[in-house]
């Protein structure tokens with residue numbers, strides 16, 4: 001596993017992996033997976049023997065998490081503060097520092113020049129379901145002179161502990177409800193759509209479509225799985241999404257079908273060279 005280096009008999013030294021897994025975010029991830037995923041594994045056989053296994057469990061069917069814990073993951077996190085805190089820290093820390101940010105994968109600098117018509121008071125970016133705000137903070141640091149408001153949205157319980165630098169607003173918002181910020185240039189969803197089955201994604205997207213104008217862009221930061229030959233990391237995530245959340249990592253054709261079904265069209269898909277998450281840029285279909 002490489003968690004430490006063996007340097008002698010019964011002697012181990014911390015290495016970079018040791019230091020990484022000791023950070024609050026990765027420690028949160030260890031807690032999340034060991035305490036939540038293992039019980040799912042331990043009860044999966046009884047789920048298969050009773051109702052069967054359904055990736056998009058709907059209409060009264062249970063997903064593996066619900067079968068193990070008696071409620072969905074999101075319900076569990078609303079009633080379990082320690083797990084919620086571990087989850088939020090894990091989300092904020094999950095990507096290796098060597099990985100490019102979404103605004104490097106997506107040509108944000110170029111797009112910001114194209115967006116130069118924005119005025120003070122217009123909204124540049126809404127980070128929908130943005131967790132503790134790590135991505136919008138990173139964006140603000142990278143583009144301190146960018147004109148326009150930046151808004152972090154998430155469930156009120158997530159935002160309670162959030163402290164952000166000046167210039168970033170927080171807004172409690174349930175993304176299945178009407179989007180209160182109209183006509184933003186960018187609606188950014190990182191690792192949101194992969195948490196939900198298609199029917200729920202359609203509801204969420206329809207609320208965004210109703211708020212978008214012709215200059216708005218939807219940016220989805222998620223895996224775009226190849227039809228064959230996927231790498232280990234997205235496959236692992238795909239299985240986790242199925243077990244935790246009755247959800248999925250999507251292929252390009254699945255993304256196209258989902259976005260087209262709500263009146264959106266893909267402008268371009270930006271994929272980093274190392275097989276990590278892509279940024280899908282979409283706009284209202286003409």
Ligand SMILES: C[S@@+](CC[C@H](N)C(=O)[O-])C[C@H]1O[C@@H](n2cnc3c(N)ncnc32)[C@H](O)[C@@H]1O
Pocket residue numbers: 074091092128129130131132153154155158173174175176189190191192195
């Ligand atoms: C997988 S995390 C991703 C967080 C962040 N975007 C990131 O990439 O680190 C999913 C986020 O969705 C939020 N969330 C879940 N249900 C939500 C809802 N109905 N409305 C708004 N946010 C929700 C969670 O609180 C969590 O912050």
